[in-house]
Amino acid sequence: MAERALRGARLGAQSFEDERGVEMAPRQEVEYALADGRTFTVTMSEEAEIPGEWEDPKSGQMGRLVGADASGNDKDEKPIRTHWDMLLERRSxxxxxxxxxxxxxxxxxxxxxxxxxxxxxxxxxxxx
Incomplete structure (x- = not known):
């Protein structure tokens, strides 16, 4: 019976896959600045849309994208139409x-x- 016992490696700690021949996706380092002047970087895909704000993983504060215009990064959003606005489109x-x-x-x-x-x-x- 001991001859047929299964032998295994550590659970979940080791991968037997080989990384040879695997090409990693292109990446970029994006820098964000906190209000107190500190900066941090986030690694993102080259194809990703870069958000204007990102939460610092260490402090939890929101950082703003370094080198971006405050209004230039966000998409032009339509103003929110209220019920009253839609009503005034139909009646005086x-x-x-x-x-x-x-x-x-x-x-x-x-x-x-x-x-x-x-x-x-x-x-x-x-x-x-």
Missing amino acids: VDELEDLLSERLELLRGGEIGPPHLHRRSASKKKTA
């Missing part, structure tokens, strides 16, 4: 005021709105 302020007054009249008259509000008002009218 006067039209919106008219719609609001119509809907308020219907709500106050009990024609629209949550049913529990209408039941109370109907029971109050009967007792009065």
